[in-house]
Amino acid sequence: MxxxxxxxxxxxxxxxxxxxxxxxxxxxxxxxxxxxxxxxxxxxxxxxxxxxxNANALKLSCELLRVFITEAVQRAATIAEAEGVSKIEATHLERILPQLLLDF
Missing domain, CATH: 1.10.287 (Helix Hairpins)
Structure with missing residues (x-):
């Protein structure tokens, strides 16, 4: 890994x-x-x-935030790509946010 x-x-x-x-x-x-x-x-x-x-709780929180943000960027990039845009915009993040929050 x-x-x-x-x-x-x-x-x-x-x-x-x-x-x-x-x-x-x-x-x-x-x-x-x-x-x-x-x-x-x-x-x-x-x-x-x-x-x-706790130090372990902080490490876990850091990892959770990293995974959450990585997933948000990947989902927003998929939406942007489907629209034929090469740049992620706030509207792409707004569109993926409800499902992302439900998944986490």
Missing amino acids: EDETTFDPDLIHAIFKLVWTRRALERQKNEGADALDFQVGAGTSKKNRPTYA
């Missing part, structure tokens, strides 16, 4: 951390709005628990 290039695990981890941080901030905003309705018991808040990614 060829050693294909994949995404940098540090990049994927940074993206995950960004998403986790944004979600934590949203939760804090929502908890502030809901604080008048009820009180949460001590230690039950998700914001107190650290979120981390």
Whole structure:
């Protein structure tokens, strides 16, 4: 099997951390709005628990993204070729996206 290039695990981890941080901030905003309705018991808040990614989970995420993007490009290229176009455009990706998401 060829050693294909994949995404940098540090990049994927940074993206995950960004998403986790944004979600934590949203939760804090929502908890502030809901604080008048009820009180949460001590230690039950998700914001107190650290979120981390296992090294193997990061490798798997990188591989999944690589396969997903490769498949998207191949399907879009097939559509472009059928239309007689030599360049993949956004419309080609838009056409393959629904089925691609169902397949994954």
